[in-house]
Amino acid sequence: MAVSSSNTDAVLITVDQSGTGDYRTIQEAIDAVASNNSELIYISIKPGTYREKIVVPADKPFITLSGTEGFNTTITWNDGGDIFDSPTMSVMASDFVARFLTIRNDFGTRGKGIALRVSADRAAFYGCRITSYQDTLLDDFGRHYYYNCYIEGATDFICGNAASFFQSCQLHSLAKNLGTITAQHRNSPLENTGFTFLGCKITGLDNATVLGRPWGSYSRVIYAHTYMSSAISPDGWRDWDDPSNQRTVYYGEYKCYGPGADRSKRVGWSRELSHDESAPILNMTMIGGRSWLRPAPTRFRKHVK
Known part of the structure; x- marks a missing residue:
């Protein structure tokens, strides 16, 4: 920058x-x-x-x-x-x-x-509310950061192939059944894309929503230190009716808590991450945030028309 x-x-x-x-x-x-x-x-x-x-x-x-x-x-x-x-x-x-x-x-x-489409590199959102029903946030491509945002929808309401870090956000599902929070679109193990949710909160109706399904066969989504209410169904994840996706997706959870975080009935192809596995993703390395995130301006010059 x-x-x-x-x-x-x-x-x-x-x-x-x-x-x-x-x-x-x-x-x-x-x-x-x-x-x-x-x-x-x-x-x-x-x-x-x-x-x-x-x-x-x-x-x-x-x-x-x-x-x-x-x-x-x-x-x-x-x-x-x-x-x-x-x-x-x-x-x-x-x-x-x-x-x-x-x-x-x-x-x-x-x-x-779609409420918001982000098709650019280095975009950040602070304290925003992003609401719709299906495909609410098209997190299309680029490196993105979301802090203290409220994101609401029912079906694939955070989707796309960006490399995005969601911190201290609330994810609210409107689904009455078969809802899906994420549809991440990574198509190759060579792509450095995926969604990481750190310290977030998930809310919605009981057992009505899963954490994600693969729009791309190498879909990558991680939830860490996130509160999962009873909105999350016990199986946790779906393969989009294609069992071959189970071999290639990377769906992980690390030290999540709440009634929806019980992993005893999770699908076997999702992962409970170890400390070492989680370390690289619990910072902004994937989005390179330290090099481009900037504070709000403190001095202003008047716009001249």
């Missing part, structure tokens, strides 16, 4: 539906950022519900979108069908940050309706 200004100095753009900010819509603020931008851009979004379909294009890196609280700053749309066309918000640019936003797709239970 290289930017022309320091990591504590950013250009400030404000979005306010009342008209007192620089722009009334979030997309207008994003559109105002220069192509091939090399400055940190901090787009501060005033509380409200923004009915917009947002795209952060690939040629506009180093953008932060920030609300004040996840509950009072909402981006929402209502679209379904194709997973790449339906997202309420699509992040295509590297070095992106979102803070304290609700990102929602109101398509409902009719099928795939």
Whole structure:
């Protein structure tokens, strides 16, 4: 990552539906950022519900979108069908940050309706609420970090082939039966991708949800130090009706707790990790986070239209 200004100095753009900010819509603020931008851009979004379909294009890196609280700053749309066309918000640019936003797709239970698509490297989300029903978070590709986020859905609601680290997040299943939290899409043992959940919390209806199933035959998902409520069914994992996946997936649990963490009835092809096996994954090595995660700016320069 290289930017022309320091990591504590950013250009400030404000979005306010009342008209007192620089722009009334979030997309207008994003559109105002220069192509091939090399400055940190901090787009501060005033509380409200923004009915917009947002795209952060690939040629506009180093953008932060920030609300004040996840509950009072909402981006929402209502679209379904194709997973790449339906997202309420699509992040295509590297070095992106979102803070304290609700990102929602109101398509409902009719099928795939993505709230957030992340198709870029080095993206981080702090204190965000990401909600839909099926394929809520399309964690498509790149290295991503989610901290203290609330992610809600029923079917494959965290899916894709990114290398992602979820820390202190709540995963809430809406499923009444046969729900699935993850559908990780790793297709080869050579790919350094997978989802790691550290210190998270899983909630939902009793015995209605499993931890994951393989969208790709080498799917890799790890849960560590995570509270699993009775929402997790005793078998824990599914092979997507293809027993050959059982030989190639890497599904592990390490020191999880709660009624859903009992491994006595888990499928035999999932793993209870040892301390040594868990050590490499209980940090940000896979996402290289120490080299690109940055603190929120502390100094701001006014945006000039």
